[in-house]
Amino acid sequence: MKDARRRILDTATRLFYAEGVHTVGIDRIIAEAGVAKATFYHHFKAKDVLVCAYLTEQYDLQRVALPAMPGEGRAKLETVFSKLAEIGSAPGFRGCPFLNAAAEFADPAHPVRAIVADYRTWFTGFMHGLLVETGHPSPGPTAHQLLLLRDGVAVSGALDSPERVRASALASLRGLLDTRAQGAL
Amino acid sequence: MKDARRRILDTATRLFYAEGVHTVGIDRIIAEAGVAKATFYHHFKAKDVLVCAYLTEQYDLQRVALPAMPGEGRAKLETVFSKLAEIGSAPGFRGCPFLNAAAEFADPAHPVRAIVADYRTWFTGFMHGLLVETGHPSPGPTAHQLLLLRDGVAVSGALDSPERVRASALASLRGLLDTRAQGAL
DNA sequence: CTCAAAGTAGACAGGTCTGTCTGGTAAAGT
């Protein structure tokens, strides 16, 4: 079967996300994916490579899905955060895969951290673009504030009761966009 | 020496925070603390107990330090977030110990997660109290929004360049407090 | 048809981890 690599990556995605990268071993992945160990190491030179492949795929998925959401400018911002809050309050949500992975890899020089940094840079730029569309007076600082909000939604969705997340996310978004105190102080 | 327990906890705090809980082993802790293995297991029945002691101590420290900060009501809120941003942009900052620990313990029933949940409940209540002092019209939802902001500051301080964190934290705080769109939508 | 690529099963080496245990020392209270 040609889809052994696909099965490995799907299984790893499920287990890494649900239980963490370090706690899930290769033996578990190959057992649940139904592949032999040699097959695994044929497709992925080491476990770290698999972890990077997992995160890169998540990055690629978001990079396609978020810009494809409906709306323009401010409406799209509301749609994006509404969707983020919906995901973050859904059952099975275990936080942002990038934040969870970064917490498990303390070394900032690790390749995993580079992928996380790339994702964050991309997300901030995506926010910046939408803010420029709306004619926001300080898109740079505000884009970073929206990154903070995104992180808060992801963390709180994983750790707190999910009911409040959606309301807080949208209220915060409006607070950040409507205030007159945008700049640094 | 009676301070073996203290040395163990100090060493564990330093290593757990800097490198993560799972990646730091008992052997490493006892070596750097300069204690025998039997001494370690005399004071802490298991590694998990040490992890809980580490987090509980961090919780206790914050529970004392934050309310003791200067100011009243809104001024205290600004002081608190200013301090959080300062810590979050200092060298050596590796994120919030509670969030990092929670990311390493996927099981919500684990004792570590209970400590994290307690901390978050306490922090939200602390915010709520300060908001009530300021006469804020919707202290409940806003307190939760400030929890999200706190999470964002902690995460971004660990993963992004620290310069922007302080400005974003205070601008976001003002945005959340000054907006007219507080409630759920 | 042939042959390389991709697959299976599973043993194995070498390392790390937690937690237990033995054995002995030092100090401190009673």
Add this chain to the structure above:
DNA sequence: ACTTTACCAGACAGACCTGTCTACTTTGAG
């Protein structure tokens, strides 16, 4: 003087981890 408590040094068991290896089978392209 005695006994308990805390401490040190380090061996050890048992589990688990990653990554390599042998040996064999399947499959698909040329």
